[in-house]
Amino acid sequence: MTEDPFREFAAYYDRMIQEEPDRVEFFRTLFRKHGVKSVLDCACGTGNDLIMVHNFGLQVCGSDISKAMLAQARKTLTKHQIEIPLKHLDFRELPQHYDQRFEAVLCLTTSLPQLLEEREIGKALKSMREVLKPKGILVLTQGLTDVQLKTHVRFAPAVNTPEFSRIMVVDYYHEEYEVNVLDLGHTQDNDEFDVYGVRYRILLRDDYERLLRKTGYSRIEFYGDWNFKRYDKEESELLIVVAHR
Ligand SMILES: C[S@@+](CC[C@H](N)C(=O)[O-])C[C@H]1O[C@@H](n2cnc3c(N)ncnc32)[C@H](O)[C@@H]1O
Incomplete structure (x- = not known):
């Protein structure tokens, strides 16, 4: 990424963060179902999901390519008196920076499609898969749907x-x-x-399925809302992808 699109926006990003109890319950249920104890949010932005995962009592690490977003995350964590390790790095290079393997990797709210080329998206998906434990899950979300x-x-x-x-x-x-x-x-x-x-980049359900299979993921689930409703190309207004290593 040559220029950080969040450089100016980072300080104001959280103005649109609202309480979403269904979203929190979704992650709580998903993590419980898969026995998740450690989580890496590899596009952690201003850090709101780090706090959510921390509040579940799980071990959590955060990374992001934007220094401006990480600076906001640091402020938020300090305000909440929570210590979570943060790293400034590209999610295409996770294995070079993490020795630990996680039960879940998060890449939420249209973070992956900031890579505009499929080859780069493939690199990122491989990198995320490499830092997952054998039964680990990758979770991706975005508002763009069919x-x-x-x-x-x-x-x-x-x-x-x-x-x-x-x-x-x-x-x-x-x-x-x-x-x-x-x-x-x-x-x-x-x-x-x-x-x-x-x-x-425009990525929809079928693109994710193709790219995730190509990069070695096994089972892939698609949801269309925070209540685990199956993704429906005709009506879903949210796309949640859960891919198993
Ligand atoms: C729309 S924000 C979402 C932030 C957070 N996940 C959320 O849900 O609020 C997208 C984030 O992805 C990060 N990002 C984009 N490309 C990245 C890359 N190659 N490596 C790491 N982070 C990246 C951006 O810096 C930004 O913080």
């Missing part, structure tokens, strides 16, 4: 409060899409208008 792509959903309000609004505007290209984040402050202290953009 329905969203088919209907080319362009506008999504992410936050709308009297003080602040965040609107996502999506541009679709041939093999990629760009999410533009528009922030509008509505108070005297904050009347700013900021725009941040992140480019992603």
Whole structure:
């Protein structure tokens, strides 16, 4: 990655983080079912999921390629007085940096598709597989689904409060899409208008299946919501991938 798309955005990223009890229950149930005791969040961003996993009583490590996102994660962990080891690194190079093997690797909220070439995505999936224990699981999530792509959903309000609004505007290209984040402050202290953009590769269910099989994963499950409903190309608005090493 040449330029960090989160360099400016990192300080404001968490404005759209909301409490999602179903999401927390999903991970609690998944980890329990697979006897997970250690977790690596290899695109940990501002660190919210590190805290979630820590609160489950599991051992957790975090890494990310963005120094700005890691700086926010450090602040959040300090605020919560939680110590979690963080590393600044690319998820294509995990085995070079971790001797430990984990029962689960997380790469959540459209982190993998920031790699725009399939060859690089393949490298990342192999790297994640290598740091998994024999029965370990990789979990990937994203908001882009078959329905969203088919209907080319362009506008999504992410936050709308009297003080602040965040609107996502999506541009679709041939093999990629760009999410533009528009922030509008509505108070005297904050009347700013900021725009941040992140480019992603279009990866859908079938792409994940093909790429995960190619990189050696065995069983792959696809869910369409946090209640373990099976992913449905015609209606799911969330894509959750659970791939077994
Ligand atoms: C949309 S954020 C998601 C952050 C966090 N997982 C969450 O759910 O809030 C995507 C994250 O992926 C990280 N990322 C993108 N490419 C990466 C790479 N090659 N290696 C490690 N982290 C990467 C970005 O720096 C960013 O923190």
